[in-house]
Amino acid sequence: MGIDIPASIDETLTLLSESHYIADRSLATTLYLSLKMGKPLFLEGEAGVGKTEVAKVLSSALGRKLVRLQCYEGLDINSAVYEWNYSGQMIEIRLAEASGGIDKKSLSGDVFSKKFLIERPLLQALKTENGQPPVLLIDELDRTDEPFEAFLLELLSDFQITIPEIGTIKAEQPPLVIVTSNRTREIHDALKRRCLYHWVDYPSAEREFQIIQAKLPGIDKQLSAQLVAYVQHLRDEDLFKLPGVAETLDWAEALTQLDKVALDSEAVDNTLGTLLKYQDDIAKIRGSEAAQILERVKLELAEAS
Amino acid sequence: MDKEEHEGRITENILYFSRLLRAAGLPVGSREVLDATKALALVGISSREDLYWLLFSNFVSRSDHRELFDQAFHIFWKNPRIMERMAGLMLPVMRVEEDDSQQISRRISDAVAPGVEPSKRAEGEETKIEFDASFTFADSEVLQDKDFEQMSSREIEEAKKAIKELKLPISSVRTRRYRPGGKSRVIDMRRTLKMSLRAPDSIPLIYRSHQLRRPPVVIICDISGSMDQYSRMFLHFMHSVTNDRDRVHCFVFGTRLTNVSRHLKNKDIDVALENASQSVKDWSGGTRIGFCLRQFNNYWSRRVLAQGAVCILVTDGLDRDQTDGLEKEMERLNKSVRKLIWLNPLLRYEGFEPKARGIRAMLPYVDDFKTAHNIKSLIDLSKMLSTPDQKNLHFLEAISG
Numbered sequence: 001m002g003i004d005i006p007a008s009i010d011e012t013l014t015l016l017s018e019s020h021y022i023a024d025r026s027l028a029t030t031l032y033l034s035l036k037m038g039k040p041l042f043l044e045g046e047a048g049v050g051k052t053e054v055a056k057v058l059s060s061a062l063g064r065k066l067v068r069l070q071c072y073e074g075l076d077i078n079s080a081v082y083e084w085n086y087s088g089q090m091i092e093i094r095l096a097e098a099s100g101g102i103d104k105k106s107l108s109g110d111v112f113s114k115k116f117l118i119e120r121p122l123l124q125a126l127k128t129e130n131g132q133p134p135v136l137l138i139d140e141l142d143r144t145d146e147p148f149e150a151f152l153l154e155l156l157s158d159f160q161i162t163i164p165e166i167g168t169i170k171a172e173q174p175p176l177v178i179v180t181s182n183r184t185r186e187i188h189d190a191l192k193r194r195c196l197y198h199w200v201d202y203p204s205a206e207r208e209f210q211i212i213q214a215k216l217p218g219i220d221k222q223l224s225a226q227l228v229a230y231v232q233h234l235r236d237e238d239l240f241k242l243p244g245v246a247e248t249l250d251w252a253e254a255l256t257q258l259d260k261v262a263l264d265s266e267a268v269d270n271t272l273g274t275l276l277k278y279q280d281d282i283a284k285i286r287g288s289e290a291a292q293i294l295e296r297v298k299l300e301l302a303e304a305s
Numbered sequence: 306m307d308k309e310e311h312e313g314r315i316t317e318n319i320l321y322f323s324r325l326l327r328a329a330g331l332p333v334g335s336r337e338v339l340d341a342t343k344a345l346a347l348v349g350i351s352s353r354e355d356l357y358w359l360l361f362s363n364f365v366s367r368s369d370h371r372e373l374f375d376q377a378f379h380i381f382w383k384n385p386r387i388m389e390r391m392a393g394l395m396l397p398v399m400r401v402e403e404d405d406s407q408q409i410s411r412r413i414s415d416a417v418a419p420g421v422e423p424s425k426r427a428e429g430e431e432t433k434i435e436f437d438a439s440f441t442f443a444d445s446e447v448l449q450d451k452d453f454e455q456m457s458s459r460e461i462e463e464a465k466k467a468i469k470e471l472k473l474p475i476s477s478v479r480t481r482r483y484r485p486g487g488k489s490r491v492i493d494m495r496r497t498l499k500m501s502l503r504a505p506d507s508i509p510l511i512y513r514s515h516q517l518r519r520p521p522v523v524i525i526c527d528i529s530g531s532m533d534q535y536s537r538m539f540l541h542f543m544h545s546v547t548n549d550r551d552r553v554h555c556f557v558f559g560t561r562l563t564n565v566s567r568h569l570k571n572k573d574i575d576v577a578l579e580n581a582s583q584s585v586k587d588w589s590g591g592t593r594i595g596f597c598l599r600q601f602n603n604y605w606s607r608r609v610l611a612q613g614a615v616c617i618l619v620t621d622g623l624d625r626d627q628t629d630g631l632e633k634e635m636e637r638l639n640k641s642v643r644k645l646i647w648l649n650p651l652l653r654y655e656g657f658e659p660k661a662r663g664i665r666a667m668l669p670y671v672d673d674f675k676t677a678h679n680i681k682s683l684i685d686l687s688k689m690l691s692t693p694d695q696k697n698l699h700f701l702e703a704i705s706g
Contacts, residue, residue: 009348027347029358036347037340044368072483073612085492093501108502145480145518145612159485183368188679189332199368227565240603240637280633 003062005035020214021050021057022207030198031058040156040177042192045200048244051180052075054236055137058176065134067175069121071144077151081161082123085116112165122152123161126171141191142181149191156194203245205232211245212252218257226263227252234275236247237285242277250274263298265291306332315350316342322381323364331370331379337363339420351380391531461538467680468541469574477614478643487514520613520643521552527620528585529592531560535650535678541681544577546570554609558597559587564605594624594663595631602637616642619677621651624663631663635670644672648686652676 006012009025012032016023023031031054034041043051059066069080089111096107117123125136138152147203156179159171179195181187203211205228212224231248243251251274260267268290276282285293323338341363348359357378365374485493493513501508524543528536537556543555547569554566568580582588608614616638624631639645647667653676659665668674676682 024359025354026358030362032345032513033344033359033362036345039340042366076482083497084498089498093498107489111498111502125438142611147482182607184607185609186367187367193334193336197366198362199365199371238599238603245613280637305314 040195042195048246055178059135489514562600598634622664637671647671648677650678653678
């Protein structure tokens with residue numbers, strides 16, 4: 001069952017938080033506009049700040065189908081938009097030949113028809129299901145090469161795809177499009193201009209605390225306050241890869257599994273691998289540095305309470 | 306309250322605001338303005354914050370522009386009178402209030418008040434040398450071998466001309482994308498089927514093969530005091546490479562790292578170099594190689610080294626810092642690129658031995674170590690880069706079976 005799109009920014013915020021996605025107002029504003037104006041939403045930000053999650057939450061909250069296109073280098077039309085069913089076509093030709101009297105022209109029309117068209121994500125996204133257009137997630141667009149971006153231009157501005165043998169296929173209702181990028185390269189302006197842009201930042205301490213509470217309802221309040229403060233401190237350090245929200249959640253999960261109710265140096269050292277993913281970073285933080293940050297965190301929390 | 310008039314004013318305001326942004330260098334077109342107006346009609350004005358993000362999502366499309374937008378927003382929407390002032394954008398000179406102008410960026414203040422500080426273009430700072438038409442072949446040969454450091458100013462001019470002609474033919478790499486034809490034996494089913502409908506009895510097979518593409522190039526050049534004469538030459542080299550191929554990123558460093566890619570994209574070399582040198586604050590100073598490479602690794606590597614980049618590092622390896630962490634940063638850099646080439650002008654001396662600690666720390670992590678002290682060495686470099694490296698060939702053979 002589909003649910004109507006929210007009617008205001010506040011409703012958008014509520015919709016997201018009901019699905020346990022704690023967004024800040026800036027994201028809600030942009031998302032609301034994107035839904036209302038029918039423009040794709042372009043989310044850029046560091047890895048693990050919850051860009052992909054927006055699309056997943058949107059699809060579940062609105063009860064729409066999620067069509068996901070994971071981008072990679074060398075992604076082409078055949079795997080992103082459509083492909084012909086070659087074996088099917090071969091058999092069709094053979095059968096026509098066997099029955100004799102082939103009319104080449106009508107055969108080519110038969111062979112290159114929708115019957116033999118295999119739909120890939122972008123084409124699927126133009127279809128409505130139960131009268132509701134799907135949510136289309138184009139994930140990590142920066143992983144593809146520039147030529148692929150050009151394929152997307154027609155889709156993102158007019159929500160249509162042109163197949164030379166068949167013609168132009170237009171969406172009955174435009175899908176809700178979310179494009180994400182980790183910014184390993186700049187995406188071309190032509191594509192960005194067709195979208196509403198939003199930079200997803202690391203959350204504030206307060207919001208990160210809410211996120212943990214929403215995602216891991218059973219977690220100890222004191223522990224989550226401590227680990228949020230710890231991660232926030234870690235983000236001020238000079239590291240190759242700063243931990244994102246996804247890492248904070250992993251860490252919280254790990255600590256709960258270990259039955260911890262408060263942080264201690266040993267637990268931090270043992271579970272650092274859930275937060276930091278580069279050996280240099282771990283070597284730098286583990287031990288005295290980790291203990292120092294812990295001291296500071298405890299002091300701050302004691303002062304605050 | 307007259308609602309209609311109220312809305313009319315806001316549209317006008319957005320228009321003026323977009324002009325301010327455009328003047329500050331953001332690519333804001335009429336399409337964005339229309340969309341912003343449409344968005345405003347949907348949301349209405351309830352709070353300043355909503356207005357901020359509404360305009361942000363429509364007008365900003367790069368994360369580098371966030372800061373400029375932020376400043377522009379706060380200046381423009383704080384001071385309602387600025388609108389009337391903006392209305393007079395045609396007027397030659399305007400001034401922002403003093404307390405405002407102190408903290409805002411040059412680009413914004415220039416955009417709000419153009420012409421307040423006319424940029425003084427260096428006139429006669431560098432007198433152009435008249436060209437001697439009798440420049441012979443022999444001369445250019447001599448020039449090729451001459452060290453940049455020993456060149457007279459006339460010769461430098463000649464050298465710059467020669468460098469302009471230099472290309473950087475780094476061998477192309479195979480992408481995962483296909484193109485029709487070629488030697489590879491992968492069948493192109495789609496075109497084969499099409500052909501079969503045209504051919505009478507048989508199905509002629511049509512092949513496709515991998516497309517080749519030139520990899521991205523990242524040049525990181527040392528501009529510290531000890532590299533003085535060479536780095537000026539290398540700026541010319543970087544400019545000619547930037548304008549010859551796509552996906553080139555150029556960085557210079559002394560005590561800190563500066564990205565000069567965008568400045569060097571300007572076709573006019575004088576404008577390009579002037580813009581580049583204005584953005585660099587540490588010309589001919591000390592060197593902190595380790596520190597600068599860390600800046601590069603942490604901030605830029607993920608953004609410019611994707612898709613198999615080749616990295617050219619130009620430095621003499623003489624580090625002011627006690628090479629703290631240099632080794633680690635070199636290792637990381639080496640691991641993130643397809644090929645790391647070190648150009649070192651010191652290598653020209655016979656019997657050069659890597660004694661300096663910096664050089665010793667860096668050497669194990671480079672794939673190629675070349676000299677770059679005259680034009681000939683740069684030409685040699687071009688040749689070296691254009692021959693595909695063995696390692697790569699084996700790899701290609703392995704995956705193509």
